[in-house]
């Protein structure tokens with residue numbers, strides 16, 4: 020397989036990366052708002068022919084009568100704005116940033132980009148820095164900061180977070196729902212494990228990936244990160260684990276664009292350096308890969324943003340493209356495992372929604388049943404907000420039902436917050452496809 | 463190593479899904495790669511085969527319009543140009559589309575697949591959608607009232623529209639809702655009567671019961687009826703409110719307005735997942751037949767049809783990769799390559815990802831689906847750069863009259879009888895590429911009312927041929 024990756028072999032149709040490097044000079048960020056202060060939704064909103072198809076795809080509008088839907092949030096809001104001194108409507112805070120409207124629009128209106136920017140403007144101009152909502156959102160958006168503190172004393176934190184008095188306080192003081200149990204912090208983070216193991220076990224000059232683990236695999240589910248490392252090493256890859264910050268997903272969703280920009284700048288710098296070293300970027304969380312691939316180039320233009328976007332892959336997608344993953348799975352088996360698979364909205368957006376099901380079809384002993392195209396409803400930090408909890412569960416109801424109907428007692432998904440929701444709604448244990456690959460392919 | 467299938471279909475619209483279904487049922491491993499959701503969500507959900515004969519000679523005068531004289535088709539979604547072209551085709555709607563197919567111009571896509579090809583495709587369709595659709599009992603076009611109060615000749619219609627046919631002489635009450643402004647029931651009823659339908663039509667406008675917001679989406683009403691959620695309604699005199707299940711509440715509102723009509727038509731919003739159940743409840747409450755009038759986008763019948771076809775495809779084992787566009791292709795190199803397509807490239811947010819297959823089907827739609835692109839330079843098929851014949855002078859794309867017979871409506875890819883695209887000299891573009899649906903040239907689906915029919919017939923044929931080739935390899 021490695022010959023297919025030889026950069027000189029330009030005729031090779033398997034060499035995905037042939038056209039993948041984008042010259043930064045040639046790259047122009049899509050300037051939806053022109054100057055960031057000056058809201059200019061014009062290019063996108065002129066493309067909208069008001070067919071309302073996007074509204075039929077929006078999971079929030081489906082259950083929340085107060086939410087006017089993506090067509091209003093995007094193109095119509097701008098039209099109003101153009102007419103006069105119209106402020107961004109606060110309903111943009113109810114958009115969960117699932118990005119489903121993007122896929123529905125037949126006219127390429129950049130809806131989620133409009134929502135992200137509008138949300139940024141709303142938070143900047145419309146939300147008091149002292150309000151409970153702002154403080155709470157800022158905390159949720161900066162989960163990594165919390166997680167870093169929490170995981171220094173994981174047992175104490177887990178105890179406190181699981182404590183009902185603390186949960187009630189969270190709800191009363193901060194508006195964080197007490198219905199959910201906080202995810203447990205791992206006693207050893209992924210990075211701690213990585214260091215104690217002495218870093219990479221495989222060295223290679225021509226097969227190299229940089230792993231963007233994100234916050235969740237680091238602090239909460241290091242097993243997913245370890246699975247990623249072991250699976251890639253089993254295919255002969257040298258894995259790099261560059262320094263990194265939050266991908267920004269929760270920050271975009273909460274309109275904290277300044278926070279997101281700071282985090283993105285660090286990530287782009289570190290990942291661009293890894294690319295210089297010959298690595299491609301892989302991520303195990305579909306929201307992280309989506310953020311690096313789509314939101315960064317839509318919203319920022321640091322040097323290297325475009326090449327980071329073009330060289331980032333979801334981890335399993337990467338193996339499927341560059342290795343004979345299908346063949347490897349056909350040659351292995353695991354002990355009888357059935358999964359109820361939910362495709363995260365952000366996997367849909369990257370065109371990899373059916374991948375896990377297709378792969379497990381090849382693996383003896385495992386099978387995955389797709390529980391349908393509905394949204395899980397949690398959308399990152401959204402479902403944690405006390406006032407959004409009911410909406411979140413109403414959106415999730417269809418998925419819970421389909422999970423119960425499936426012949427499986429274990430859930431499967433690429434997104435850590437979808438996993439939380441799946442677990443919360445059904446009590447199932449939920450795994451990441453990489454963990455299944457590890458069980459099948461790594462001794 | 464990449465992703466590899468026997469047949470790869472580009473485009474997830476009606477044509478693409480039909481091709482995929484036909485190929486998968488032959489036993490081929492099939493994948494659909496589609497950029498966006500299909501345009502079915504915006505389409506009326508009617509399946510037209512041929513409503514009007516095409517203009518005999520494009521551009522020639524074909525009789526003056528005589529509005530209102532006879533039952534005449536209309537499509538509110540079509541542009542005014544298409545409407546006028548149709549009105550100039552004063553022959554009126556076709557009674558039997560199958561009879562007319564052999565007389566179509568040689569360049570028409572139906573001529574590639576023949577009458578039998580069209581029939582077989584409808585069989586495939588009927589089998590895939592089951593009792594959700596009607597019309598298969600006859601070759602003759604059904605006449606379905608549309609939301610503007612026109613009559614549309616069509617070959618298959620949703621079961622929900624069955625009680626509304628214009629050939630039925632039972633008096634009808636049309637019910638519109640204050641907030642659903644696309645359907646003006648009194649006006650639609652008046653249009654129907656002036657078009658000479660054989661029944662009395664009356665229209666009323668009511669308020670949909672319950673506290674729905676003024677700009678509530680059609681899907682919101684459909685959901686409320688699906689789940690029969692309780693809605694608040696004002697009691698008599700407005701002095702108190704009570705809560706009723708949505709279906710019952712809606713029937714209550716309509717009951718008082720009935721004057722002995724035996725059938726009641728609503729805009730198409732009667733449920734998304736349980737449309738049959740919603741109609742049944744309403745019919746029981748009202749003591750009259752209930753039907754839906756197809757609406758413009760977004761369209762519930764279109765959404766339901768999309769859902770039915772996607773599940774038929776999934777059941778047949780079709781895989782879907784949706785969300786990113788195909789932007790280019792690779793040809794096989796080395797011995798035996800002979801110009802075949804080896805893979806297409808999908809742009810995933812900047813990364814270019816190959817999808818390999820033995821055989822490929824181009825089903826990317828026309829100017830609406832973005833399968834045909836036009837700019838100042840000309841008209842082109844953007845993925846494979848297949849030849850699209852068009853006058854080199856932009857001014858020749860349009861008639862002088864605004865509502866004239868514009869050649870651009872017929873722009874598209876030309877093929878051989880096996881639906882393989884041809885270059886400007888009439889040679890094959892690629893041996894293993896077929897095209898189907900609105901990306902094809904040689905017909906004007908808005909004017910002749912053949913949109914879904916051409917997609918089904920050419921989709922099936924392309925899918926079968928691709929499966930044959932894919933399985934052979």
Ligand SMILES: Cc1cc2nc3c(=O)[nH]c(=O)nc-3n(C[C@H](O)[C@H](O)[C@H](O)COP(=O)(O)OP(=O)(O)OC[C@H]3O[C@@H](n4cnc5c(N)ncnc54)[C@H](O)[C@@H]3O)c2cc1C
Nearest residue numbers: 473475476477497498505510788827831899900913914917
């Ligand atoms: C508003 C409207 C009303 C209609 N009403 C009727 C009617 O009443 N009766 C009737 O018979 N027909 C009607 N039609 C026509 C019919 O529904 C279909 O649109 C027609 O059959 C064309 O289908 P298609 O599959 O060829 O193209 P489309 O449905 O346009 O599908 C094309 C697909 O290809 C995808 N695509 C395009 N480019 C790429 C790319 N580069 N890579 C990957 N995917 C790509 C698109 O995302 C889309 O999913 C209507 C159409 C519209 C738009």
Ligand code: SF4
Nearest residue numbers: 077114115117118120
């Ligand atoms: S991003 Fe999701 S929640 Fe937000 S408007 Fe679009 S579809 Fe609705």
Ligand code: SF4
Nearest residue numbers: 067068070071073124
């Ligand atoms: S789907 Fe696109 S074109 Fe249609 S209303 Fe929404 S933004 Fe506008």
